[in-house]
Amino acid sequence: MESFSPISAAAGGVLIGLAAAVLWLGNGRIAGISGIFGQLLPPARTVVWRLVFLASLVIGTLAASYLVPGLGIGGPGGAPARLVTPANTPLPAVVWIALAGLLTGFGTKIGNGCTSGHGVCGLARLSRRSFVAVGVFFVVAMVTVAVTGIV
Template identity: 50%
Template sequence: MEFEIPWDALFGGVLLGLSASLLLLLNGRIAGISGIVSGLLKPENGEVLWRVLFVIGMVFSALLAPKLGFELPQSLPVSSFFWVGIAGLLVGIGTKIGNGCTSGHGICGMGRLSGRSIVATCVFMAVAVATVFVRLHLL
């Protein structure tokens, strides 16, 4: 069996690391999406422009990637917008309780060897595994 390198994932990971590093080095900020978006909802100290540009960059990169030859993962069918809304609400509550999201803790915090982020990421992963198990085997 031959191993094929997932170039799209590798390139995406490099871009994530580069953008997170640049934001930290040039702006002194962590590239945690929940923190960036919540800062747009309650702006402080005129820190709106870079947050808006960051979010616009995320949205447009997803639109631009297929035009550059990158394949996006297939979307799962949405069975109910009600459940999608509930899931979004729970994610928002979880990021507030956890003081950050998977991008802030899992990418940036673990890269800085933050103990709090390492624990948070382990909890995220354990809950994800439990959720998949329950969904596939008990529901």
């Protein structure tokens, strides 16, 4: 853990919690990104706030990249993020990203939510289902790291 930066991690956690609280208190909705995104197609009646929330995620990330130059792995001055593809595979990174996106979408559909919905909002509401889901997320993440060796 040579790139651990507690200040930026704490700031990120506070901002995520604040965004979830603002959405919950202001709109009565849980900040589960898969649910918010999933209701765009076909459009739900409440499409405007969903578009605003998702656009804010992208704009906030863009703003952070300009406000904190060199923001990368390990905080300011860290190495820029890069795509990692499995070794010895003929498939390009774009195919792996598409497959990962499809599998993630399928998983969030059968899991009735994603890590942001269960991990941030569900645990805060003491949801039993979210405790189980987050436990499964952690176990799968540990197995994935053990199998791939990518940290």
